[in-house]
Amino acid sequence: MSDDFYRIKRLPPYIIAEVNAMRAAARSGGEDIIDLGMGNPDLPPPPHVIEKLVEVAQKPSAHGYSQSKGIPGLRRAQANYYGRRFGVDVDPETEVVVTMGSKEGLASLATAITAPGDVILAPNPSYPIHTFGFIIAGATIRAVPTTPDEAYFASLQRAMEFTIPRPSVLVVNYPSNPTAETVDLAFYERLVAWAKENQVWIISDLAYSELYYDGKPTVSILQVPGAKDVAIEFTSLSKTYSMAGWRIGFAVGNNKLIAAMTRVKSYLDYGAFTPIQAAACAALNGPQDIVEANRQLYHKRRDVLVESFGRAGWDIPAPPASMFAWAPLPPALRHLGSLEFSKQLLTHAHVAVAPGVGYGENGEGYVRIAMVENEQRLRQAARNVKRYLSSMGVNTPSRNAG
Secondary structure: OOOOOOHHHHOOOOOHHHHHHHHHHHHHHHOOOEEEEOOOOOOOHHHHHHHHHHHHOHHHHHOOOOOOOHHHHHHHHHHHHHHHHHHOOOOOOEEEEEEHHHHHHHHEEEEEEEEOOOOOEEEEOHHHHHHHHHOOOOOEEEEEEOOOOOOHHHHHHHHHHHHHOOEEEEEOOOOOOOOOOOOHHHHHHHHHHHHHHHEEEEEEEOOOOOOEOOOOOOHHHHHHHHHOOEEEEEEHHHHHHHHOOOOEEEEOHHHHHHHHHHHHHHOOOOOOOOHHHHHHHHHHHOOOHHHHHHHHHHHHHHHHHHHHHOOOOOOEEEEEOOOOOEEEEHHHHHHHHHHHHHHHHHHOEEEEEEEEHHHHHHHHEEEEEEOOHHHHHHHHHHHHHHHHHOOOOOOOOOOOOO
16 A cells, blocks of 8 residues: 655745744743734634624524635625726626635635646746645746736747647736735736637636725725636635635636536535635625724835844845735845745844745845734844844944844
8 A cells, every 4th residue: 555645746845944943932932923924814803793703603503514606795795896996797606605714615626627648837926825726736837027018918928839739827926925026907907808819718816806005995806897708806805804714715707617516626625614704794784994904004014124134234125015025035145045044033133924935936135024913023033033133244224223
């Protein structure tokens, strides 16, 4: 009996888990670790959402199996969200499915539409599920850039001309995790036209749709006329409403992809706990104050992070969206590589970040910093970083950090 399992062989060690294990060990030893590694919101959902969860959970009838594709009210709520936010008309019966977070949804879709040997175009660096969801399903990945410029489209064209078999799916993620890059509607218009010409499905991950800054709202690929002919889009309540642990997300778009995904899910799960789905309805249909409040909160944290770390001697570009900063390693320490730098930062500065190489080989030379601690803690992190940089012989500004 062999334990050399095919799909497990295709999965490399999860690099980010090394830093996570070190962080857990340090905390268990009593060390105060400022955790900027995982994108885990530190704020609660709105009170009315929690109240709805409790209300429905008290009903005896709410504790049976739910619906795998999501209760009708929640699918309608998501369709209404697309209508008011993006001006997109969505059929809640055939163009929406509720997922257990966008991560599960992406994996279920990959299972539904991928055959062994299929070639998938995915960004590098990227959030791991964008590649490994398809790798687990038996596909081969061809990397494309994340920066949405002419080189991006040239890369797509080369992939179509020189890859056998021809790629069948393209994954896009804007605002990007981890790079925080964004796109405009003109980019999506060009992308949809390319996909139709080349007969490629587009999977868009829009998990950070509401975390945008500097007055530049994000756009949806489904705003492009005819996009639903080739595209499906994933969103999540995790960051928008601080509901990460609730595991509620959505897939919206092409009805054939929705149908395939729904069929696979019907074999795998009975849907999220009904009271959670009811509370998700309350989030989407109720007061939206938290959306703007969270946006402003992360905006302020972004500014504090960039300013205080810059004063500490580590220049970090201000992300235009998402809850992450994609930070190049300080030039004098680039030789360490992102994994070793992350380990040293944890050990000597008590600051946890995610090594960029954990998001793909093109992430080397960067770390991802999550803005999930309050402003005071971010300034403390900057002071710790300054001491670490000084100990490594890195010249820092004479002003005090933070």
